[in-house]
Amino acid sequence: MSKAGGGESGEGGGAGGGSSSEKAQQQEDEALTGKALSAAGPGWTKVSCPCCVSERVEPLVLVKLGEKVRPETKRWIIRLIGATQKDGGAALLAHPGEDASGDIIMVSAPRCTLLRAAEELGLCKAYHTGDMEAFSYNDRDNFKDSDNMEAFLTLAERQHIVKHELDGLRAQRDVRIPGLPDSCTLQNRDNIWQKLCSAGVILDTFPLHNANQLKELSEAWYSGNQLAQPLDSVNGYFGSSVAFYFSFLDFYTWSLLPPAILGLSITYFSGSAQEEMVESVSSAKHPNDEDDSGPAVSGHMIQAMFSMLWSTVFMELWKRRSASLSYRWGTMHLAERFAEPRPGFHGQLGVNPVTGRVEPLFPEWQRDLRMALVSVPVVGLFLALVVLGMTCFYWGEAQVQHLHKDWDSMLSQVLLYLPSVLHISYTNMLSTVYRKVALSLTEYENHREQSAFEKHLTAKVLVFTFFNYFAVLFHIAFFKQDVPLLRKRLASLLIVTQLVNQVTEVVIPFLVDRFISGPQRRESEDDPQEDKFRNQITLPAFPGLFAEYIELLVQFGYLSLFSCVYPLTAVLLLINNLTEIRSDAYKICKLFRKPFSAPVANMGVWQIAFEVLSFVSVVSNCWLLLLSPRLQEICREGGMSSTNMLMLAVLVEHVLILIKVVLSVVIPDEPDWIRKKREHIEYSSMQALKQQTDPAAL
Amino acid sequence: MSKAGGGESGEGGGAGGGSSSEKAQQQEDEALTGKALSAAGPGWTKVSCPCCVSERVEPLVLVKLGEKVRPETKRWIIRLIGATQKDGGAALLAHPGEDASGDIIMVSAPRCTLLRAAEELGLCKAYHTGDMEAFSYNDRDNFKDSDNMEAFLTLAERQHIVKHELDGLRAQRDVRIPGLPDSCTLQNRDNIWQKLCSAGVILDTFPLHNANQLKELSEAWYSGNQLAQPLDSVNGYFGSSVAFYFSFLDFYTWSLLPPAILGLSITYFSGSAQEEMVESVSSAKHPNDEDDSGPAVSGHMIQAMFSMLWSTVFMELWKRRSASLSYRWGTMHLAERFAEPRPGFHGQLGVNPVTGRVEPLFPEWQRDLRMALVSVPVVGLFLALVVLGMTCFYWGEAQVQHLHKDWDSMLSQVLLYLPSVLHISYTNMLSTVYRKVALSLTEYENHREQSAFEKHLTAKVLVFTFFNYFAVLFHIAFFKQDVPLLRKRLASLLIVTQLVNQVTEVVIPFLVDRFISGPQRRESEDDPQEDKFRNQITLPAFPGLFAEYIELLVQFGYLSLFSCVYPLTAVLLLINNLTEIRSDAYKICKLFRKPFSAPVANMGVWQIAFEVLSFVSVVSNCWLLLLSPRLQEICREGGMSSTNMLMLAVLVEHVLILIKVVLSVVIPDEPDWIRKKREHIEYSSMQALKQQTDPAAL
Known part of the structure; x- marks a missing residue:
């Protein structure tokens, strides 16, 4: 300066x-x-x-x-x-x-x-x-x-x-x-x-940006071969919302180790998963009672059971980790609801009954009404449009294949791609429109706090995006009941989407930065400080963490919802995430303008999304196990009717959900020492209130 | 004086x-x-x-x-x-x-x-x-x-x-x-x-007791024909834990009106529920698609769907009512966890990290360990003993009936009653032993707060008692799959247990009081005050609210778990509860010593028990609907396989659970105005902490 x-x-x-x-x-x-x-x-x-x-x-x-x-x-x-x-x-x-x-x-x-x-x-x-x-x-x-x-x-x-x-x-x-x-x-x-x-x-x-700090941070973060991320420095430099994302990514990546090892060993021991059915038919020739439990416990089942319980334990442990991080970063006692409302908030001026300050007030029931009568129906409409799109796509595909069979010309060959292209562009268009609609809906809901605003916005986009990603997979799993197709689709999605993501997220911005916008702002040591700052204006704005989180959520969905059909999911995800940590770190450090980041105490709505997914996974895994050809074969040999098998699956599902609920209740959401610190803070403020003798200060 | x-x-x-x-x-x-x-x-x-x-x-x-x-x-x-x-x-x-x-x-x-x-x-x-x-x-x-x-x-x-x-x-x-x-x-x-x-x-x-206040209270409470209870006076005289019981009883009784009216009209319109099956067989002769939805929506189904959603709405509304009562009675901000530990608590002397006072400390993990390694297995053992008893009872009954068929003498006639008698005495013995065991287990767990102690004790006894009551009904519903027997059993339980309860709870103490212990302490106006006080020593101690609550819980269980088999349940319960309010009030005012009652903010563990029951009810109702002979008949005519029917039931169950979860999340647990008052109290104490400049006071 x-x-x-x-x-x-x-x-x-x-x-x-x-x-x-x-x-x-x-x-x-x-x-x-x-x-x-x-x-x-x-x-x-x-x-x-x-x-x-x-x-x-x-x-x-x-x-x-x-x-x-x-x-x-x-x-x-x-x-x-x-x-x-x-x-x-x-x-x-x-x-x-x-x-x-x-x-x-x-x-x-x-x-x-x-x-x-x-x-x-x-x-x-x-x-x-x-x-x-x-x-x-x-x-x-x-x-x-x-x-x-x-x-x-x-x-x-x-x-x-x-x-x-x-x-x-x-x-x-x-x-x-x-x-x-x-x-x-x-x-x-x-x-x-x-x-x-x-x-x-x-x-x-x-x-x-602070050039020195940034240089130190990037050296400790992604330049070397270090395994641990410098999370405290990330929190210091980029703020707790970014730091929570990277902490979660870190925690999640290491949590993938057990399912990855299990997946690898199942693939190794069961030879090839695809030939499993053939084997079971040829080998299981003694349908007596003692043998029943042996072959029935296949790799599928172990994988499914494990991933169902793993997801709950993982989320509970993350909550504890998140609580200690929020204590460490000093964000466990944020007072946003007592602060001034966010800039976009409007309402009639009045006295806030909580703080006693004069500020715009907006009745809660009116917000609830707007959500119930406007937001929910509109979101529902868009979800229906997704389903409609999917239905049209399947209908179109059937039509085109019919045509192709009849004609079998070059034209019909090209036409075969038409439904996919139309569907993809329809989906993209829909999601662009939806994002705008979600933003204005959330504005219309008129939330008082910035965090509530973001929570509702994220939740809206999240539901839609998730539906968009998984509708096809659920359709294959539950309606078509076609496990091989599901397996094929899942493998291609895992590999293709991850490659595409890495390319669009990092490689393209990197190339743009290096060859197009970069040369314009090449800077030397002697440049005045102002010019260096001015250069930062030319960087693109950071697009936010939504895309990063949704990527993790979709991954987690693949893993927990459908992992039992493709045991190597966790291995692929583990490899992907190890590079993802580095590429995300590089991206946020170098390719974008520094984002503002409000102090937050946890991942907010994302935590709930992961938890909901982990419960849905029980339903989908039990269903997929039921569809598993090997299990069906064994049951048929054991003389079980399909009704009894279904009943058994339902029973197992209920028991697993019960276990998950009990686990999530029994494992406390915050470590004991954090609870004591938090209670100490509460106690101090209660004591302070009692000490206070001046009634005017209340 | x-x-x-x-x-x-x-x-x-x-x-x-x-x-x-x-x-x-x-x-x-x-x-x-x-x-x-x-x-x-x-x-x-x-x-x-x-x-x-x-x-x-x-x-x-x-x-x-x-x-x-x-x-x-x-x-x-x-x-x-x-x-x-x-x-x-x-x-x-x-x-x-x-x-x-x-x-x-x-x-x-x-x-x-x-x-x-x-x-x-x-x-x-x-x-x-x-x-x-x-x-x-x-x-x-x-x-x-x-x-x-x-x-x-x-x-x-x-x-x-x-x-x-x-x-x-x-x-x-x-x-x-x-x-x-x-x-x-x-x-x-x-x-x-x-x-x-x-x-x-x-x-x-x-x-x-305070004779004047008690007289006023009893006149306003149960002497006249008033419909509303003087809950504020009850809270003032007996304290909030008693007042919460009576408020809940009141709220619950009035909430029974909708299901009672529905039950009455279903019984009226469908003629006799027992003959339903016969009718449906003779009338449904057109198994075409349009007719399918008409007769399928039977009284059973309406009753079941209604009671499943009713129970959630009821519990959510009660939570809101409970929050306003606790505000009204000044118990929304209790500080038990910051107070001295309860008398029975022991541990090594140390500095409490929360309050900074010297007091006995007991590490949390040790308590968790004791719960996991001692309490849970012992409780499980007792539950297993209940199941064992039931199994022996069924086995004994079968044996005795076999004998009776073979011999057909007076002796075998008497022997027919033996299994029941043995089972009842076994169950009673078991529950007496269990109560003692539960008490010492909870003592051993060494809870710091009295409320935590009571919560864990109540939870233990509750699980056992509930299991004891419902094991037979669940056995009939899920294993024997015998709906008529369930209906018979339910009706007799509803009528017999309620009569027995009323008699043992009120009539016997009343008679004892009137004819045995009462005359000994006949008092005149001129007696010195001390003698009147001394007379209260001769009254029996109040046995606590456990029996009252469990009675309501079991009622609620009959209603929500099995109501679809016996639509008049709600009507019977409504009538019972209207007298129950009066008899309970009479009992606590006149027949017992006045109990101590700690200020509490809600019903504690009972609230959770009712909520859990309301979720279990979805599973049991869906299952009972599936067993309903009429529905099975219709589906068979509609050409549905039993597998598809089961799948449909599972789908309906999942959707209903989803609706219930969404309902309980969407309906806030406390009214808006209470939330504001609570936040105001929090804000005041936070402000006070900030005002405080003296570091020694922290």
Whole structure:
């Protein structure tokens, strides 16, 4: 930051306003920042509190302005960012970049703002006793490192706090923004940042990479041959939502070892799985009682039983791991529901009965009504469209094959591909439309918290995507009851989709970066810092973790739902995931702009999705076992009617579901020591409430 | 209390100790109560704080001493009760009854002790704003009625607090109890009350009835023809655990209306359910497709579908009702896990990581190990014994009938009853043994909280009792597959067990009370108060709510598991419950000693039992529908194979379970307004923690 602010001070000086209205504006601006005590760093706005003064200011977030934004608008924004919260500002630090007319603003945060926001977010930090405690601003001196922000808060947390403060900016009265037409006048309590974005003043707000930290991280993460991921550094650099994804990927990959070993040994011992049926017919010639249990316990059954119980144990252990990670990363006690509502939330102004603050309120029943009467039917409609598409595809395929048999020409040969092509394009179109619809539906549901918004959005897209992926497989398994086809399909899906995913996710962005967009932003050591930051604008925005999670979920689906037909699933997935960890890490470090990441306590809705899948897997596995030709053969020889066999399968299914339910109840969701720490935090706050004698503070 | 303390002051005076050791004891006693400021009422021990002085003291709890207890021991106990908590006492008020040598001690509580205990228990009380807030001693002036204990705390709460304080008495150093052999010396941290009970000094501790309140309550509860129960008064007089039982009984009874009306109309419209099959055979002569859906939707099916969904909706609505009751009664924020462990808890002394207090600790994993390796196998063994008994019974019955056929004499006629008699006595014996075993198993598991102890004990007894009741019915339904027998059995069980229950629960105690024990304690208005209290000792102890709850659970089981075979179940249960409410109310008011009742936030383990039952009901109903002769007939005519029918039933079952799961997730467990109040309490305590600057208080 040595070169910064060379040209202009960025503050009140220069620009020499012409008209009287501009002068009045300037005076007002100066009144806004009147309480500033001293400069925090060259070119940065001033801070109002002595403890926040520091020589070195680290730019955290970059705001990209529209090209036509006038200098007075930029100055207004910079002053707004720097003003204290009492004056309606964000109490952050702003820097105008190279000069006052450039199209970027760099934002950083002083110590007090960071600490107050850490308290507001409900972050837990290391207390002097070594335990993690909910951070309290008044008690800040007892927290470790609370004087050194770079050690106290992670980079991701600091950047999230900046975004949080910017997003929370609200007009305190009706204000005209200088340099903008009158149509953009701010009403009282309007969200300023949203308004500026929709007016085209602000094009983008994104966190900046820290080259040194990034280099260290990538060396520890994917450059070498290391097996363990540096999860704490990932959490520090990219934030807990990204870190939770990679932790889960890690945990999941290692959890694949037992089923992979089992799958390998079953394939090895049973020779070839495909010839199994033939063998059983020729060898099982003694249908007496003692022999019955021997051959009936085939590789299929072992695999199925194992994978059904494995999935529950895996999920329960992950929950425990997730709880300890959230304790370690200080996100176990987040206070989002007590904070201000998310920017997009609207409603009638009123007093929040929980916090006693004046804010927009929206009745719960109205949201429920909207979900029940609008969202659910619309989602159902789209699911029906998927089924319709599939039906048309099968119908079309039958028609085309019929035609081909009749004609047998080149034309009909080409026509054979038509249904598949139509179906694929239909599916793609549908899912594009659906994503937009899901977004507006969730907007319409008007959730108060950002996390609730994301949860509902993810759930909607998730249900659809999952249905889209698995409808065909379920159709083959349950209606066609064609195990060989299912096996073929599953193997091809596993190999093809994974290859395609790796290519589209990593190889293509890598090539684009290397040969098309990369050369334009080749940078040398001597470039000014601003240019390096500016280069990050040219990187594509990070597409979010949805695609990554859904990939894992679909994998997990293949594994738990249909693994008994193809025992090598786990092996393939294990190999895939070992490369996936590296490619995902490379992707997020190098190929995209750094994403904002809110502190989260767990995987949210994804955890539920995995759990639901693990229960559905019991039904599908029992069904597939029932279809298994070998088992049918054995039962027929044992003199069992197909009704009795079905009854047996149903019984086994019920028992397995019971075991899974019992397992998931018996294994606690958080380790004992975490429970004690959590209860200690609860106890402390209860004690504090009792100590409190001042009724006004309630 | 006008007559009380006429003879003796109960304090240090009188008795004129002979030996020097007794004198030293007396001096020590006086030192203990040295800080007492003034007498609270005639004959009562003195209170140490000026605000607690009051003219009238209401006796809350009666302690019955052993007959051989010497006056010095009694004096020691009275002083212990009256001493401040700093001196190791209970900070309560004690009264020696008629004279210092009598075998009762009456205990009451001063204001400060009540208020501090209310805070410790985590009771919520009405704040000056009208909301319920967690009571805080420091903030007491802002709570309504906090100067009038009889309005602020209910009678049941005051009595529970007295018990809580007495149970919590621990020796602060090694102490010899005067008048007892040396073997009864108290070690440091020994639980004094437990020790005194096991030494035979204290025979019983029970809360006293308040004649006026009881009269008012009984008039509003069961004397008239009122339909609604005075639940708030029940909560005030008997405490929330009793009140929750009666609220549930009330809610459940009214919830029976829809299934009762449905059952009545089905019985009316379908003529006689027994002749249904015959009709369907003779009328359904057109097995074409259009007709298929018509007759297939029989009364059975409607009843079954309805009862499966009804049970989930009923339980979800009850949870909401339960949440509002717990808010209303101030028990939504209980702090038992932060309080001292229950008296029977033992472990190595250590620092509790949650509260930071020194107390016995017992590692969680050791408890889990004990449960997994001891409790679960033992419970399993007893369940196996039930099954064994049933098997022997069926075998014996077959043998005896075989004999009877061969011999056909008077002897064999008598022998026919032998298996039943043996089975019944075996079952009774088994359940008596099991109750003892369950108690010691739960003791052995060493739970820290009383509620956890009771939860585990109830769960153990519950599983066994339920198994005992339903094993035969499940056997008939699933193995014998004999619907007519099931119907016969169910009808007789419904009518016979309910009659038997009513007789054993109410009529016999009533007769005993009226003709045997009652005349001994006939009392007149002029009797001294002490004699009236003494009379309550002769009443039998209240046997607890277990039998009441299990009765409801078994009823609910009959209704939800097997209702489709006997549509009038709900009607019979409705009639039964309307009388049950009155007889239970009469019983608890008149026939037994008043029970202690800890504040609870819900029905605890019973809620889970009802929910589990409601899920099992789907499985059993689907199965019974499958067995229904009419449905089988229709399917056979429709050309469905039995395999397909079974598959259809399994499909329906899965869909219904899915619907139930979705319903129970979608219907929130607490009403919206309760959620807001709860979050407000959480928010307040979080805010308080942030305000707190004193690190020592953490």
